[in-house]
Amino acid sequence: MKGDSKVIDKLNELLAGELTAMDQYFIHSRMYADWGLWKLYERIDHEFYDEKGHAADLIERILFLGGMPDMVTRTPIHVGKDVPSMLQYDLDLEYQVVTDVREVMAYCESVKDYVTRDILLKMLDDTEVDHAYWLEKQLGLIDRIGLENYQQSMMGTEPANG
Template identity: 55%
Template sequence: MRGDPTIIAELNGLLAYEMLAADQYFVHAHVYEDMGFFRLYERIKHEQEEELEHAQKLIRRILFLGGTPDLGTRQTPTLAADVPAMFKADLDMEMKVVSELRRVMALAEEKRDYVTRDTLLSLLDDTEEDHVYWLEQQLRLIDAMGIQNYLQSQMDGSVSE
């Protein structure tokens, strides 16, 4: 099927964000592991895997529309050295993704590409209801518990090599 070139370009823009998120989560997960915060490592590694699933959906849609996925356009991840700063960097990134998803969904609706819109809606649901919600929750917990208590709660478990 031949899709609208504007939609394909916008999907490639979203793909760049999903790959940015995967890259950022990949590094942050390993920072958490190195710090000994194994619960955070497991959660953020899971988030990275979900971002790659989002990228896969976008790639499949781009291909279906007759486009070429652009994995060469990459943004630089925002990396941080402490847990609250990593959460804030991840939350900022996810909020940008939410904004872009909504914008491209509106364009898809305008162009009557309802399958693309629905595909993006599933990504939006996952981003808002899982990623953003969890990050906001962790920042609230840090405020409520204090950073030391929060970090202590993230140390249980271990990572097998």
């Protein structure tokens, strides 16, 4: 099916954001593992796979619309040096994704591409309700109980494949 070229371009822009998120979550999860913060490792590694799923959905839609997925373009990643900065960088990234997805959804509605809009709505829900909200809660916990107590609570047990 031949899709609107601007929708395809905008989906490729979203794809760059999802690939960037994958990269950022990947390095952060491995840093958490290296520090023995196994609960953070598991959660952020899970986020890596969620972003991979979002990227797959975008790639499939771009292909369906007759476009070529851009697997090269990335926005710069921000690698934190400590737990609070890592969580904040991840939250900032999720906030940007929310803004970008809403913009593309509005454009899709304007050209009556409701299927793409609905695909993006699922991604928006996952980003707002799961990813961003969880990150906000973690930063709130650090403020309430202190960084040392938070990090101790995130140690957990090393996963069997860790």
